[in-house]
Amino acid sequence: MSDDFEDVLHAVGPRLRALRRHCGMTLAELAATTGVSESTLSRLESGLRRASLELLLPLARAYDVPLDDLVGAPRTGDPRVHLTPIHRHGMTFVPLSRRPGGMQAYKMIIPGTGRPLDPDHKTHEGHEWLYVLHGRLWLVLGEQDLVLPPGEAAEFDTTLPHWLGSADGKAVELLILFGRYGERAHLRARTG
Structure with a gap:
């Protein structure tokens, strides 16, 4: 011993x-x-x-x-995961994964502004999958304008000009899976 x-x-x-x-x-x-x-x-x-x-x-x-x-057992660390929010472009991103590279998961919060904002298209490498938890998301993809209510999902290549905002000026919460190098979220549904 x-x-x-x-x-x-x-x-x-x-x-x-x-x-x-x-x-x-x-x-x-x-x-x-x-x-x-x-x-x-x-x-x-x-x-x-x-x-x-x-x-x-x-x-x-x-x-x-x-x-x-x-x-006299040694103390263990706090088992809770303390997530540090990232504030970018007026939105809050809460990282839900810690793995460097590969797919990343975030909870995104778009604050209520009282009115919809003007879209500001962005592009970057990667692929994004999102799911609306709360509020009405205004998603602009290239020339398409989409409004996604809670429970709706979307998947797109982020090299396509895109913008995310509130459709009605109220807060929106969504989950995002993002693959920097074009990884896609593969969904499989079992039928019958």
Whole structure:
């Protein structure tokens, strides 16, 4: 076993003793609460017995602490994904994927302006697939003007002049899959 592992195991007993004393409990009181004998608790605290899960679980319940606190497990990072919005051209893009290159996923928010804006066509390499979550999207593709309500989707080559905006001046939310090098989203629907 590694030295770090041995250090963690040796620290469990003193940690248990300190926690019991902090709670103002005697070995007899703790034994009555947990169903673990006084003798076993004493040996755990003095390091003469190794802690096992079946001994630590009743202690964690009695002390009302997470099991990790009893053994001094290292803290893990926050498991939540914290997304950093990108503000560009008056719109907000929330990245939903972190993979460099290849397909990228974004939630895009077009803020309400009170009135539709004048289209400003852009082009760039890639392929885009979008799905409207909320609001009415005004999509200009070359010479085509399209209005997409919630639930509608579109797919296009971004080398075609295009523009995305609000059809009625109200906020629009959509999901976007973007492939910088022309990757396309392939949809397969099972029928019957």
